[in-house]
Amino acid sequence: MSSQSPRAALRLVPVGPRSDSGLCRDFLTGDAGAFGELVRRHQEVVFRLLRRYTRTADDALDLSQRAFLQAFEAARRSLPRLQQGAVEIPFRAWLLRIAVNLAKNQARDASKWPAAPVEAIDAEGQSEAAPAHEQLVRLQREALTRQAVLQLPRRQREVLTLRVDGGLSFGEVASTLGITEGNAKTHFHYAVKRLREEIRKLAPDALEDK
């Protein structure tokens, strides 16, 4: 026989996933589980964003760690507002913005070094037997394309990687970068156009034989 009041029973009804703001508030007030949930929720998109700019997965992991720490620090500074309850903090946008900035710094630093990020990643990911000729050609084209992505103007590169690597909508891209949605779409259009031109220059037969 249950003696629960209807009010208590209501509290047991499963609800949807907690918002980022709620998780931030819970974590900053001592709930360690909320921390892990926040990290797990966003770790893959952050890692994929940063992996493009780093030579190894470990480097991408280090940068991801820094991105999370900086985002949590920003959330900690907003704790008084969070505790009032009425304010939602854009944790995901902050996190991705920090990741984009870290990626930008990494791209700047990498220009001083003979880095080959794409090849390093491919070598890690392709552990099977020697691929066939077609697969080699495809891999080469992909490597050239990813190299061309890194040569794009900064804003175009940011929009394209947030869209392609992060799978963000144009609205999310805009809020992450602090630009309008129309502006994000324009940058994406020019990024695609420029990529096609670059690929045509780097590998003339890559797009002609289709």
Next chain:
Amino acid sequence: MTCDELELLLPEGADDPAVQAHLAQCASCLQSAEVLAAAAQPPLSPSEKAKLGGLSSAVQSQWVRLQHRRGRVQQVLGLAVAAALGAVIASGVMWKLNPARPAPQPLAVEPRAQPQVLVVLEDASPLAADDESSFEVSWPSLNEEGDVL
């Protein structure tokens, strides 16, 4: 669907039937779709997934370490501020308790040292320093020839 509209659906909407139908007829859009597909990164490898699995605990331990360091820095800063305040208050109290202190004297200007003057000894009698001559002159019992009177 226009080419511009289709481009905005790429790359994640490439499997949509309407997009596929457009791509089958438009070579330019097909090239854009291929470029975007090639620009995408390969899926995470098992080793990357395994490393990513440890990210949460790594971030958490780093966060705890940073917060401890922040706490220590704040503690040291607090102590330093308290010590400085204590010193200011103590000096104020000391000043209040001992108000009748003499007014500070202006610094006396020392006269410049005069150059040393050498003592001229020419005026002194040469006999004054010669004990034997003086003895002979002043001895009362001798005459001028030195005979004993």
